[in-house]
Amino acid sequence: MALRKLVAGNWKMNGTRAALAELGAIADAAAGAPSLDVAICPPFTLIDAAIAQAPSLPIGAQDCHHAEKGAHTGCISATMIADLGATYVIVGHSERRADQSETDADVQTKAWAVLAAGLTAILCVGETEAERDAGKAGMVVSGQMQGSVPPAGTADNLVIAYEPVWAIGTGRTPSVRDVAEMHGLIRAKLDELLGEEGPRVRILYGGSVKPDNAAELMAVPNVDGALVGGASLTAALFVPIIEATAAL
Numbered sequence: 399m400a401l402r403k404l405v406a407g408n409w410k411m412n413g414t415r416a417a418l419a420e421l422g423a424i425a426d427a428a429a430g431a432p433s434l435d436v437a438i439c440p441p442f443t444l445i446d447a448a449i450a451q452a453p454s455l456p457i458g459a460q461d462c463h464h465a466e467k468g469a470h471t472g473c474i475s476a477t478m479i480a481d482l483g484a485t486y487v488i489v490g491h492s493e494r495r496a497d498q499s500e501t502d503a504d505v506q507t508k509a510w511a512v513l514a515a516g517l518t519a520i521l522c523v524g525e526t527e528a529e530r531d532a533g534k535a536g537m538v539v540s541g542q543m544q545g546s547v548p549p550a551g552t553a554d555n556l557v558i559a560y561e562p563v564w565a566i567g568t569g570r571t572p573s574v575r576d577v578a579e580m581h582g583l584i585r586a587k588l589d590e591l592l593g594e595e596g597p598r599v600r601i602l603y604g605g606s607v608k609p610d611n612a613a614e615l616m617a618v619p620n621v622d623g624a625l626v627g628g629a630s631l632t633a634a635l636f637v638p639i640i641e642a643t644a645a646l
């Protein structure tokens with residue numbers, strides 16, 4: 399089944415207010431590609447201003463706390479993100495799994511919080527290079543799915559992002575064959591975990607997506623869009639990725 403593609407940018411810990419100048423051209427490209435969904439996930443500090451600057455462009459956050467509110471100094475809840483008018487929250491990014499020691503169980507409770515706030519979770523999974531070299535990539539990703547996908551996930555509130563850790567920020571990407579194999583495995587796992595919603599949940603590929611490889615990667619079966627890091631920081635690089643995906 400061909401699903402409507404989503405091309406989402408993850409700005410990570412990049413961008414001060416000056417970066418908002420990129421959003422105009424990105425919003426224009428999104429408007430010119432009505433067959434796709436496009437989104438930008440800037441740092442928390444820019445969400446409000448990004449929504450004001452580009453009201454037509456869906457905006458997301460990169461993390462949230464699992465609780466709705468309370469004594470958690472420095473944390474941000476999904477409810478607060480929803481209150482700003484955002485649409486998406488990334489959960490379980492490998493950088494948080496590594497830097498903040500987030501477990502599958504942590505990621506699942508965060509995903510629950512995102513769904514409860516009426517937002518869409520972009521839930522990230524992916525193996526390290528050592529795990530791939532050991533022939534364990536499928537097992538690792540399948541285990542992450544088992545432990546972190548919320549059973550209440552539907553096509554409307556859940557997106558999976560397959561991001562092999564070794565492809566993030568490295569300029570290296572898996573072969574088209576490896577991407578097809580992993581996305582097929584993730585699809586089968588979604589079918590197992592979510593029943594009839596499984597075939598409709600989008601599976602994004604992330605890791606060194608650039609203008610020159612976007613068309614090839616986005617054409618792979620079961621690749622329903624991209625989660626783009628570095629190349630989403632400027633319209634000059636992100637707009638060609640939107641256009642290449644829309645042209646498929």
Ligand SMILES: O=C(CO)COP(=O)(O)O
Pocket residue numbers: 408491561565566567568569604605606607625626627628629
């Ligand atoms: O981690 C990523 C998106 O979440 C991918 O980052 P890069 O596109 O910079 O490799």
